[in-house]
Amino acid sequence: MAVNPEYAGREYPPNEAFEVGREHLRAFAEAVGATHPAHTDVDAARALGYPDVIAPPTFAVVVAQRAEAQLIEDPQAGIDFSRVVHADERFIHHRPIHAGDRLVTVLHVDAVTERAGLSMVTTRAVISAEGGEPVAAVTSTLAVRGEDS
Amino acid sequence: MAPVLEDLAVGQEVGRREVAVDRARLVRYAGASGDFNPIHWNERFATEVGLPGVIAHGMWTMGAAVGVVADWVGDPGAVVDYQTRFARPVPVPDPGAATVEVVAVIGALDADSRTARVDLTVTAAGARVLAKCQALVRLG
Numbered sequence: 001m002a003v004n005p006e007y008a009g010r011e012y013p014p015n016e017a018f019e020v021g022r023e024h025l026r027a028f029a030e031a032v033g034a035t036h037p038a039h040t041d042v043d044a045a046r047a048l049g050y051p052d053v054i055a056p057p058t059f060a061v062v063v064a065q066r067a068e069a070q071l072i073e074d075p076q077a078g079i080d081f082s083r084v085v086h087a088d089e090r091f092i093h094h095r096p097i098h099a100g101d102r103l104v105t106v107l108h109v110d111a112v113t114e115r116a117g118l119s120m121v122t123t124r125a126v127i128s129a130e131g132g133e134p135v136a137a138v139t140s141t142l143a144v145r146g147e148d149s
Numbered sequence: 150m151a152p153v154l155e156d157l158a159v160g161q162e163v164g165r166r167e168v169a170v171d172r173a174r175l176v177r178y179a180g181a182s183g184d185f186n187p188i189h190w191n192e193r194f195a196t197e198v199g200l201p202g203v204i205a206h207g208m209w210t211m212g213a214a215v216g217v218v219a220d221w222v223g224d225p226g227a228v229v230d231y232q233t234r235f236a237r238p239v240p241v242p243d244p245g246a247a248t249v250e251v252v253a254v255i256g257a258l259d260a261d262s263r264t265a266r267v268d269l270t271v272t273a274a275g276a277r278v279l280a281k282c283q284a285l286v287r288l289g
Contacts, residue, residue: 031177033213038225048224057215081186092229093231
Protein backbone atom coordinates (compact mmCIF):
# COMPACT_ATOMS: atom_id res chain seq x y z
CA MET A 1 0.00 0.00 0.00
CA ALA A 2 1.31 3.43 -0.92
CA VAL A 3 1.39 6.28 1.55
CA ASN A 4 -1.95 8.04 1.70
CA PRO A 5 -1.62 11.29 -0.31
CA GLU A 6 -4.60 12.79 1.53
CA TYR A 7 -2.34 13.27 4.55
CA ALA A 8 -0.40 16.06 2.82
CA GLY A 9 -1.18 19.39 4.45
CA ARG A 10 -2.40 17.82 7.67
CA GLU A 11 -1.62 19.57 10.95
CA TYR A 12 -1.90 17.77 14.28
CA PRO A 13 -2.92 19.38 17.54
CA PRO A 14 -0.10 20.21 20.00
CA ASN A 15 1.08 17.08 21.77
CA GLU A 16 1.68 16.48 25.46
CA ALA A 17 4.73 18.36 26.75
CA PHE A 18 8.13 16.66 26.51
CA GLU A 19 10.13 17.20 29.70
CA VAL A 20 13.84 17.59 29.03
CA GLY A 21 16.03 16.11 31.78
CA ARG A 22 19.73 16.62 32.48
CA GLU A 23 20.53 12.92 32.51
CA HIS A 24 18.76 12.42 29.18
CA LEU A 25 20.86 15.18 27.60
CA ARG A 26 24.03 13.72 29.12
CA ALA A 27 23.19 10.24 27.80
CA PHE A 28 22.41 11.59 24.32
CA ALA A 29 25.61 13.67 24.23
CA GLU A 30 27.63 10.64 25.27
CA ALA A 31 26.02 8.47 22.58
CA VAL A 32 26.88 10.87 19.73
CA GLY A 33 30.31 11.72 21.14
CA ALA A 34 29.40 15.36 21.87
CA THR A 35 32.15 16.21 24.32
CA HIS A 36 31.54 19.94 24.79
CA PRO A 37 31.06 20.50 28.56
CA ALA A 38 27.91 22.62 28.04
CA HIS A 39 26.05 19.30 27.50
CA THR A 40 27.07 17.79 30.82
CA ASP A 41 28.29 20.49 33.23
CA VAL A 42 25.74 23.01 34.50
CA ASP A 43 28.43 25.57 35.35
CA ALA A 44 29.92 25.35 31.85
CA ALA A 45 26.46 25.88 30.31
CA ARG A 46 25.76 28.85 32.60
CA ALA A 47 29.10 30.39 31.67
CA LEU A 48 27.78 30.51 28.08
CA GLY A 49 24.57 32.21 29.26
CA TYR A 50 22.25 29.20 29.33
CA PRO A 51 20.04 28.35 32.30
CA ASP A 52 21.07 24.68 32.42
CA VAL A 53 22.91 22.03 30.37
CA ILE A 54 22.02 22.30 26.69
CA ALA A 55 21.16 19.66 24.11
CA PRO A 56 23.42 18.74 21.19
CA PRO A 57 22.02 20.13 17.90
CA THR A 58 20.38 16.86 16.83
CA PHE A 59 18.65 16.08 20.15
CA ALA A 60 15.54 17.80 18.82
CA VAL A 61 14.93 14.64 16.77
CA VAL A 62 13.98 12.88 20.00
CA VAL A 63 11.30 15.49 20.65
CA ALA A 64 10.18 15.50 17.02
CA GLN A 65 9.86 11.73 16.64
CA ARG A 66 7.41 11.58 19.51
CA ALA A 67 5.16 13.88 17.47
CA GLU A 68 5.92 12.01 14.21
CA ALA A 69 4.59 8.83 15.83
CA GLN A 70 1.08 10.28 15.46
CA LEU A 71 1.52 9.92 11.70
CA ILE A 72 3.75 6.84 11.46
CA GLU A 73 1.64 4.72 13.83
CA ASP A 74 -1.62 5.72 12.11
CA PRO A 75 -2.60 2.69 9.95
CA GLN A 76 -4.63 4.94 7.64
CA ALA A 77 -1.44 6.82 6.67
CA GLY A 78 -0.07 3.64 5.08
CA ILE A 79 3.55 4.00 6.25
CA ASP A 80 5.11 0.53 6.55
CA PHE A 81 8.05 1.27 8.85
CA SER A 82 9.95 -1.88 7.79
CA ARG A 83 10.17 -0.30 4.32
CA VAL A 84 11.26 3.15 5.46
CA VAL A 85 14.61 4.78 4.68
CA HIS A 86 15.51 8.14 6.15
CA ALA A 87 16.13 10.53 3.23
CA ASP A 88 16.93 13.87 4.82
CA GLU A 89 16.77 15.86 8.05
CA ARG A 90 17.03 19.52 8.99
CA PHE A 91 17.07 21.35 12.30
CA ILE A 92 16.41 25.06 12.68
CA HIS A 93 17.13 26.24 16.20
CA HIS A 94 15.74 29.50 17.58
CA ARG A 95 17.59 28.72 20.79
CA PRO A 96 19.22 25.57 22.19
CA ILE A 97 17.04 23.11 24.09
CA HIS A 98 18.06 22.96 27.75
CA ALA A 99 17.35 20.77 30.75
CA GLY A 100 14.13 21.86 32.42
CA ASP A 101 12.41 22.70 29.13
CA ARG A 102 8.83 21.54 28.71
CA LEU A 103 8.40 21.33 24.94
CA VAL A 104 5.18 21.14 22.97
CA THR A 105 5.26 20.00 19.35
CA VAL A 106 2.88 20.62 16.47
CA LEU A 107 3.38 18.14 13.64
CA HIS A 108 2.75 19.20 10.05
CA VAL A 109 2.73 16.85 7.06
CA ASP A 110 4.27 19.13 4.45
CA ALA A 111 4.27 16.77 1.47
CA VAL A 112 3.46 13.26 0.31
CA THR A 113 4.85 12.55 -3.17
CA GLU A 114 5.45 9.48 -5.32
CA ARG A 115 8.52 8.99 -7.44
CA ALA A 116 10.09 5.89 -8.96
CA GLY A 117 8.24 3.44 -6.74
CA LEU A 118 9.00 5.44 -3.60
CA SER A 119 6.62 7.45 -1.45
CA MET A 120 8.37 10.50 -0.02
CA VAL A 121 6.80 11.86 3.17
CA THR A 122 8.03 15.19 4.52
CA THR A 123 7.07 16.20 8.04
CA ARG A 124 7.84 19.36 10.00
CA ALA A 125 7.76 19.28 13.78
CA VAL A 126 7.42 22.79 15.20
CA ILE A 127 8.71 22.78 18.77
CA SER A 128 7.85 25.50 21.29
CA ALA A 129 8.26 26.04 24.99
CA GLU A 130 5.01 25.56 26.89
CA GLY A 131 4.53 29.33 27.09
CA GLY A 132 4.69 29.60 23.29
CA GLU A 133 8.32 30.67 22.78
CA PRO A 134 9.59 29.15 19.49
CA VAL A 135 12.47 26.71 20.10
CA ALA A 136 13.11 24.62 16.97
CA ALA A 137 11.71 23.23 13.74
CA VAL A 138 12.66 19.73 12.60
CA THR A 139 12.01 18.79 8.98
CA SER A 140 12.36 15.16 8.02
CA THR A 141 11.76 13.20 4.82
CA LEU A 142 11.15 9.47 4.85
CA ALA A 143 11.29 7.35 1.71
CA VAL A 144 8.91 4.39 1.83
CA ARG A 145 9.50 1.56 -0.66
CA GLY A 146 6.42 0.19 -2.38
CA GLU A 147 5.36 -3.49 -2.04
CA ASP A 148 6.79 -4.44 -5.43
CA SER A 149 10.24 -2.90 -5.07
CA MET B 150 39.13 31.58 21.66
CA ALA B 151 35.88 31.73 19.74
CA PRO B 152 36.37 32.20 15.99
CA VAL B 153 35.78 35.69 14.57
CA LEU B 154 34.05 36.08 11.21
CA GLU B 155 36.61 38.54 9.86
CA ASP B 156 39.40 36.02 10.42
CA LEU B 157 37.70 33.29 8.34
CA ALA B 158 37.85 32.52 4.63
CA VAL B 159 35.67 30.39 2.38
CA GLY B 160 37.43 27.08 1.76
CA GLN B 161 39.26 27.16 5.08
CA GLU B 162 39.30 23.88 6.98
CA VAL B 163 38.16 24.39 10.57
CA GLY B 164 38.26 20.87 11.91
CA ARG B 165 38.42 17.18 11.25
CA ARG B 166 38.00 14.03 13.27
CA GLU B 167 37.51 10.30 13.06
CA VAL B 168 34.72 8.72 15.07
CA ALA B 169 34.58 4.98 15.71
CA VAL B 170 31.19 3.29 15.88
CA ASP B 171 30.62 -0.25 17.12
CA ARG B 172 27.46 -2.19 17.97
CA ALA B 173 27.61 -1.10 21.61
CA ARG B 174 27.55 2.54 20.53
CA LEU B 175 24.46 1.91 18.40
CA VAL B 176 22.68 0.29 21.36
CA ARG B 177 23.65 3.30 23.46
CA TYR B 178 22.30 5.67 20.80
CA ALA B 179 19.11 3.63 20.49
CA GLY B 180 18.51 4.00 24.21
CA ALA B 181 19.35 7.70 24.36
CA SER B 182 17.34 8.59 21.25
CA GLY B 183 14.41 6.21 21.58
CA ASP B 184 15.01 4.90 18.03
CA PHE B 185 14.80 1.13 18.54
CA ASN B 186 14.51 0.12 14.87
CA PRO B 187 16.06 -3.39 14.90
CA ILE B 188 18.09 -2.74 11.72
CA HIS B 189 20.45 -0.86 14.07
CA TRP B 190 21.10 -3.73 16.48
CA ASN B 191 19.69 -7.05 15.17
CA GLU B 192 21.78 -8.74 12.46
CA ARG B 193 19.09 -11.29 11.58
CA PHE B 194 16.45 -8.62 11.14
CA ALA B 195 18.77 -6.36 9.13
CA THR B 196 19.68 -9.10 6.65
CA GLU B 197 16.05 -10.22 6.34
CA VAL B 198 15.09 -6.74 5.10
CA GLY B 199 17.90 -6.81 2.55
CA LEU B 200 20.66 -4.87 4.29
CA PRO B 201 24.26 -6.12 4.35
CA GLY B 202 23.99 -6.28 8.15
CA VAL B 203 23.44 -3.91 11.05
CA ILE B 204 23.78 -0.27 9.97
CA ALA B 205 24.28 2.88 12.03
CA HIS B 206 21.32 5.19 12.63
CA GLY B 207 21.58 7.98 10.06
CA MET B 208 20.76 10.30 12.93
CA TRP B 209 23.72 8.93 14.90
CA THR B 210 26.05 9.78 12.02
CA MET B 211 24.50 13.24 11.66
CA GLY B 212 24.81 13.81 15.41
CA ALA B 213 28.39 12.59 15.58
CA ALA B 214 29.48 14.74 12.62
CA VAL B 215 28.40 18.08 14.10
CA GLY B 216 30.57 17.73 17.20
CA VAL B 217 33.55 19.04 15.29
CA VAL B 218 31.57 22.24 14.54
CA ALA B 219 30.37 22.69 18.12
CA ASP B 220 33.90 22.30 19.46
CA TRP B 221 35.37 24.68 16.88
CA VAL B 222 32.87 27.46 17.59
CA GLY B 223 33.08 26.87 21.35
CA ASP B 224 29.31 26.87 21.92
CA PRO B 225 27.04 24.06 20.67
CA GLY B 226 24.12 26.48 20.97
CA ALA B 227 25.61 28.60 18.18
CA VAL B 228 24.56 25.96 15.61
CA VAL B 229 21.32 27.57 14.40
CA ASP B 230 20.61 25.42 11.33
CA TYR B 231 21.90 21.93 10.55
CA GLN B 232 20.84 19.74 7.65
CA THR B 233 21.83 16.71 5.64
CA ARG B 234 20.69 14.12 3.15
CA PHE B 235 21.45 10.50 3.94
CA ALA B 236 23.45 9.25 0.96
CA ARG B 237 24.34 5.70 2.00
CA PRO B 238 24.26 3.59 5.13
CA VAL B 239 27.23 2.93 7.43
CA PRO B 240 27.52 -0.86 8.01
CA VAL B 241 28.78 -1.58 11.53
CA PRO B 242 30.68 -4.87 11.81
CA ASP B 243 30.76 -7.31 14.71
CA PRO B 244 33.36 -7.79 16.01
CA GLY B 245 35.11 -4.51 15.32
CA ALA B 246 33.97 -1.01 14.47
CA ALA B 247 33.35 1.27 11.52
CA THR B 248 35.15 4.59 11.28
CA VAL B 249 33.38 7.76 10.18
CA GLU B 250 35.62 10.59 8.99
CA VAL B 251 34.47 14.19 9.23
CA VAL B 252 36.12 17.21 7.58
CA ALA B 253 34.66 20.68 8.21
CA VAL B 254 35.31 23.52 5.75
CA ILE B 255 33.89 27.05 5.62
CA GLY B 256 31.34 27.03 2.78
CA ALA B 257 30.04 30.60 3.03
CA LEU B 258 30.27 33.69 5.23
CA ASP B 259 27.57 36.29 5.80
CA ALA B 260 28.75 39.51 7.43
CA ASP B 261 25.19 40.89 7.77
CA SER B 262 23.83 37.99 9.82
CA ARG B 263 27.29 37.21 11.28
CA THR B 264 26.99 33.58 10.36
CA ALA B 265 29.27 31.02 8.78
CA ARG B 266 28.09 28.00 6.82
CA VAL B 267 30.28 25.02 7.60
CA ASP B 268 30.20 22.24 5.00
CA LEU B 269 30.88 18.79 6.36
CA THR B 270 32.35 15.98 4.28
CA VAL B 271 31.39 12.78 6.07
CA THR B 272 32.74 9.50 4.78
CA ALA B 273 33.01 5.86 5.81
CA ALA B 274 35.32 3.42 4.01
CA GLY B 275 36.11 6.20 1.54
CA ALA B 276 32.51 6.80 0.42
CA ARG B 277 30.32 9.77 1.31
CA VAL B 278 27.57 8.77 3.74
CA LEU B 279 26.04 12.22 4.28
CA ALA B 280 25.36 14.61 1.40
CA LYS B 281 24.77 18.38 1.52
CA CYS B 282 25.69 18.24 5.19
CA GLN B 283 25.74 21.89 6.29
CA ALA B 284 25.77 23.64 9.63
CA LEU B 285 25.00 27.33 9.94
CA VAL B 286 26.84 28.84 12.88
CA ARG B 287 26.25 32.18 14.58
CA LEU B 288 29.51 33.95 15.34
CA GLY B 289 30.23 36.65 17.90
